[in-house]
Amino acid sequence: MPRAFLCDFDGTVSPSDIGAAFARRFSPEGEAESPAFLARWMSGEMGHRDLTAAQCALLRVTREEALDFTRGFGLDPHFAPFARAAEAQGDAVAVVSEGFDFYVRDLLERAGLGDLPWSANTLRFDTGAVTPEFPPASDGCGRCGNCKGGHARRWRARGFEVVLVGDGLSDRCGARAADRVLARRDLLAWCRREGLAVTPFQDFADVARVALAAAAGPPRAAGSALGGALGGASGGEA
Numbered sequence: 324m325p326r327a328f329l330c331d332f333d334g335t336v337s338p339s340d341i342g343a344a345f346a347r348r349f350s351p352e353g354e355a356e357s358p359a360f361l362a363r364w365m366s367g368e369m370g371h372r373d374l375t376a377a378q379c380a381l382l383r384v385t386r387e388e389a390l391d392f393t394r395g396f397g398l399d400p401h402f403a404p405f406a407r408a409a410e411a412q413g414d415a416v417a418v419v420s421e422g423f424d425f426y427v428r429d430l431l432e433r434a435g436l437g438d439l440p441w442s443a444n445t446l447r448f449d450t451g452a453v454t455p456e457f458p459p460a461s462d463g464c465g466r467c468g469n470c471k472g473g474h475a476r477r478w479r480a481r482g483f484e485v486v487l488v489g490d491g492l493s494d495r496c497g498a499r500a501a502d503r504v505l506a507r508r509d510l511l512a513w514c515r516r517e518g519l520a521v522t523p524f525q526d527f528a529d530v531a532r533v534a535l536a537a538a539a540g541p542p543r544a545a546g547s548a549l550g551g552a553l554g555g556a557s558g559g560e561a
């Protein structure tokens with residue numbers, strides 16, 4: 324069965340969380356990324372859709388200023404080679420982001436990856452203010468802006484085994500719905516707390532090794548082999 328690698332953008336395809344840096348840079352005193360502001364989302368009380376709307380209400384930025392800022396960031400240098408190798412063996416690679424379209428599109432195009440499928444929330448710029456728009460999705464959880472759980476279910480319905488690659492709490496719906504999860508940072512800790520099977524990764528060189536190993540055998544056996552390759556750090560095999 325072909326695999327679909329659904330890759331989070333901020334903190335994953337891009338090693339930096341560009342969305343967070345953007346919200347910090349263009350809100351008064353960085354308030355939109357302050358721990359107090361994020362607390363209700365971190366606790367699960369507020370969904371990411373409402374968090375994004377609340378953050379955007381604080382931002383003052385034009386499209387030109389926004390692109391100027393986000394062009395200071397780059398992608399994991401291993402991502403493009405991974406994507407091309409995965410596609411060459413018949414797998415799919417898609418970027419699924421809870422961030423914004425303007426920088427996801429720009430950074431992918433500048434990396435020569437403008438042809439990869441991607442989805443994100445839309446940010447509308449209007450004379451210094453910004454408003455988010457969320458992709459319509461009847462199969463999402465209703466709390467995310469661009470629910471990765473909905474994407475995972477759609478790729479599976481198309482006949483793919485879904486591998487979610489991510490680093491953060493906005494990947495939770497995707498991780499629950501995926502057949503397999505590769506995680507680092509907050510997502511890794513969350514998967515372990517929840518008892519979800521998860522394979523740790525450091526960067527897309529690791530993800531590429533998973534893709535090649537998966538092509539050579541069934542997921543569970545491949546997972547064990549990779550656990551060894553990554554120093555036995557694979558945890559939470561449910």
Ligand SMILES: [Mg+2]
Nearest residue numbers: 331333334491
């Ligand atoms: Mg992330």
Ligand SMILES: [Zn+2]
Nearest residue numbers: 464467470496
């Ligand atoms: Zn969701």
